[in-house]
Amino acid sequence: MHLIGNEDLLDLRKVAFLCSRRFPHEAAEKAYRWADTQRAAGNCVISGYHSPIEKEVLCRLLQGSQPIIIALAQGLNRLDPAWERHLAAGRLLVISRYAKSVSHPCESKCYQRNKMMIDLADSIVIAHASPGGSLERLCSDYLDKLVLL
Known part of the structure; x- marks a missing residue:
């Protein structure tokens, strides 16, 4: 695993957050309320922050001070400049299974990234999983770790 940031975050209790790219409106509202609760509670959330809901959850989490782990489905060659201050503060860890030369995510890389996140997490929250x-x-x-919103 390749990483940038505070490695100690891997030792914390972590909740993985995932959502399919296509989702009903109700799933978004529940996910945003959930993210606000996690931020207020100071819980460490790990996600790929790739789908539209996951991206908004990251925006909400970054407004707090709790630890966050971002799992990429590509190499660590291009990080969002907005993450710099969170990395410097020690509240952010960015991880990937892929070398820097891997520059684009694809479906299989996203699947493997999600599996890695779930394996690292203590529990899993799913905002919405598209049937099939x-x-x-x-x-x-991973039904033993699963929580549906």
Whole structure:
């Protein structure tokens, strides 16, 4: 695993957050309320922050001071400049299974990234899993950790 940031965050209790790219409006509202609760409670959330809901959850979490782990489905060659101050503050860790030469995520890399996140997490929160989609298939192997919003 490749990483940039505070490695000690891996030792914390972590909740993985995932959501399919296509989702009902109600899932978004629940996810945003959940993110605000996690921020207020100071819980460490790990996600790829790739789908639209996941991106908004990251925006909400970055407004707080709790630890965050971002798992990329590509190499660590291009990090968002907005993350710099959070990395410097020690509240952010960016991880990837892929070398810097891997510059674009694809479906299989996203699946492997999600599996890595779930393996690292103590629990999993799913805002929405599209029926028959890869997220639904992946989560079926982790029912003991799973929480649906």
